[in-house]
Amino acid sequence: MKNTIVFKKVSLQIDGKIILRDLSFSVTPEKSLCIIGTGSSGKSSLLKSMLGLVKISSGAIYINGKSILDKQIKDIFNTFGVVFQKDALFDSLTVWENIMFRSLNNFSEEKLIKKSYSILKKVGLERNDAFLFPAELSGGMRKRVAIARAISHNPKFLVLDEPTAGLDPIKTNVIFNIIKKLSKINNTTLIVVTSDMRGVLKYFEEVLVLENSSLHWWGAISEVKKRPTKHLKKLFEKAV
Secondary structure: OOOOEEEEEEEEEEOOEEEEEEEEEEEOOOOOEEEEEOOOOOHHHHHHHHOOOOOOOEEEEEEOOEEOOOOOHHHHHOOEEEEOOOOOOOOOOOHHHHHOHHHOOOOOHHHHHHHHHHHHHHOOOOHHHHHOOHHHOOHHHHHHHHHHHHOOOOOOEEEEEOOOOOOOHHHHHHHHHHHHHHHHHOOOEEEEEOOOHHHHHHHOOEEEEEEOOEEEEEEEHHHHHHOOOHHHHHHHOOOO
């Protein structure tokens, strides 16, 4: 199946400490996946291992059937759009330059600005916002610009680490709606790490729960509501 990621018995150790232990799961464009867990359970490390930013200790990760150790995997990684937890915008660049960063040396400024307008519209921002600098943006606007940059090359995979961190409930709902809408329109495989349990229940089809570096639960959101474990009840108690 296209745009599929598969983990098979993946473990990760750093300086002798177990970060991930024997993880097996898969994600497809048909079912958006959110990853949750308590602090230091391994959520961000899972994303980093998926993106090849850290080398796993054992097991295998396959993207579209290719191991991330394959020499040709770089071509597949180019089809990823990523939003990091801290947004990682370039402070010295305007919004349109941030969004079109991958193409700054390949096309005219006029063409890039025009394309940035269409992308800004997709995330609910205005044309005038293209000429602002990150320091002039609100927290919610920064998140939208980060998403805009991540989708600028029409990625097949969209990976986001805490995209709503620090936002109020209204802005959080706006960001989740944007993410889900974009992923459905483009048939993009969506993987999101989040601490917003209400968002998990409302916007996603599947959830993966990490506990003490191990896979505690993986399956449909509907099943979480029907048969939650004690750990799941504790995670979701403030969301219901």
